[in-house]
Amino acid sequence: MIKLIRKITQEEAWNMRHKVMWPDKPFDYIKVNGDDTAIHYGLFRDNKLISVISLFLSDKEAQFRKFATLEEEQGKGFGSQLLNYTLEQARLFGAERVWCNARSNKNTFYQKFGLKETASRFTKGGKDYVIMEVFF
Numbered sequence: 001m002i003k004l005i006r007k008i009t010q011e012e013a014w015n016m017r018h019k020v021m022w023p024d025k026p027f028d029y030i031k032v033n034g035d036d037t038a039i040h041y042g043l044f045r046d047n048k049l050i051s052v053i054s055l056f057l058s059d060k061e062a063q064f065r066k067f068a069t070l071e072e073e074q075g076k077g078f079g080s081q082l083l084n085y086t087l088e089q090a091r092l093f094g095a096e097r098v099w100c101n102a103r104s105n106k107n108t109f110y111q112k113f114g115l116k117e118t119a120s121r122f123t124k125g126g127k128d129y130v131i132m133e134v135f136f
Helices: 010-018 078-092 104-111
Strands: 003-008 039-045 048-058 061-069 095-102 116-124 126-136
Touching: 003 078, 003 116, 010 061, 039 061, 039 116, 048 078, 048 116, 048 126, 061 078, 095 104, 104 126
Parallel strands: 061 095
Antiparallel strands: 003 039, 039 048, 048 061, 095 126, 116 126
8 A cells, every 4th residue: 555645736625625525515615715825735545535635824824724534534544644744844834833623523633633722613514613723
């Protein structure tokens, strides 16, 4: 099994986002402002894209968004590898703070990577979110 993490196009990220996160919504629902300047990473196994994440850089901060792994590949460590890689890339780009809008039911996953919950919470598309962050 060959695993590879590399930059991908926003179109590749969009396809995975739609398939995994919001398959019942129109395709444009998964696009976000800034996608054209974000860095999109994908984890491939045997040349098949199985996990994506997008990194948005701003001054000394970075936000990762739209983190999605194929359902049948979840729980196998692929997303963890991709998130570790992305956090390291953010640090190398000079980010002192990295944050995300985490689905509330996934907060324990992000805690394993040093992210901590903030007091900021919101609901979008019927799902509850909490802003989580880590400082370098």
